[in-house]
Amino acid sequence: MASVLRHSAKFTSGISSSLAACARNGTACAFPCHAFRHRNSSTSSKIRVDLDSSTGVAVMTLQGPPVNSMCMDFLTDFAISMEKLELDKNCRGLILTSAVPKVFSAGLDIMEMYGKGPEHATVFWRAVQEMWFKLYSSNMVTIAAVNGSSPAGGCLLALSSDYRIMADNPRYVIGLNEAQVGIVAPFWLKDNMVQTLGHRQTEKSLQLAQLYSAPDALKIGLVDKLVPEEKVLSTATETMAKWFSIPDHSRQITKSMMRKQTIDKFLSNRETDINNFANFVTKDSIQKSLGTYLAKLKKKKA
């Protein structure tokens, strides 16, 4: 990552330090508390992170045009940002959003899976796993502010968060469409979706590679709330205040209890999953599917 978290706070005051203490201790803290904000920012080529220490909320903005696809740089920046935030005692909650118009994230960068050898596939898949694992197992309250289309890996970010708010625009889609691309959602992502939608709905969604419009995603519970696009971020901030009203320790233990089985299964099968991916994605037939899908994406424009 190009730069590190910079501490830009210039002053402390009784009010701001007590708000920061409030953020650290996990006690309820009324929003908005704009008066004396402490902001830490970090920017890499693909991701910007703004942490407001006075509220304990970090906003991670995906800023990799044209579609926030998850290439190696993106995945590395994401992992480093998550590690820093997780260790920062001033940070209790994370909002994920996009600076790219109309797109939250197009998912994994297909170019990272196309025409590459098994060594690259191994490194890439470990980084994908790490992104999911860091978000899914985070101690922070995580809210996806989905302000655009969010297929495949984009949906992964949303699914592994605690709460999903999406822009109320029927042209925006979200879902796990891997099968359409000729690839397969890994077991841990499937498990994550089962927890959110239930077994039957997940089976239909995955087999049919379904991308849901925002209203349909709300109907099946793939997102929790729809709001006008310009309110996605402010609603995420308001929602965070509600989640912050629960003491951190009890919410965190509850979260880890709910997610433990999926995490344990992932950790026990992690290396096998990497080998499976590397073998699968380098097969001629899978490469052919990826090539056809890529050509379709490019042709769409012509």
Ligand SMILES: CCCCC/C=C\CCCC/C=C/C(=O)SCCNC(=O)CCNC(=O)[C@H](O)C(C)(C)COP(=O)(O)OP(=O)(O)OC[C@H]1O[C@@H](n2cnc3c(N)ncnc32)[C@H](O)[C@@H]1OP(=O)(O)O
């Ligand atoms: C049994 C063993 C287990 C094996 C497991 C195997 C695989 C597991 C993988 C599972 C996990 C996740 C997988 C993925 O995420 S795969 C990626 C799937 N993503 C998509 O299908 C989305 C494709 N993109 C779109 O639908 C659209 O781009 C859009 C996001 C709706 C945005 O539309 P629009 O604003 O109209 O932009 P364009 O379509 O014009 O795209 C602009 C340029 O970006 C390129 N592009 C788009 N998406 C991707 C991508 N995912 N990767 C790389 N490049 C992408 C597109 O081609 C355009 O490029 P150009 O300007 O050069 O033409």
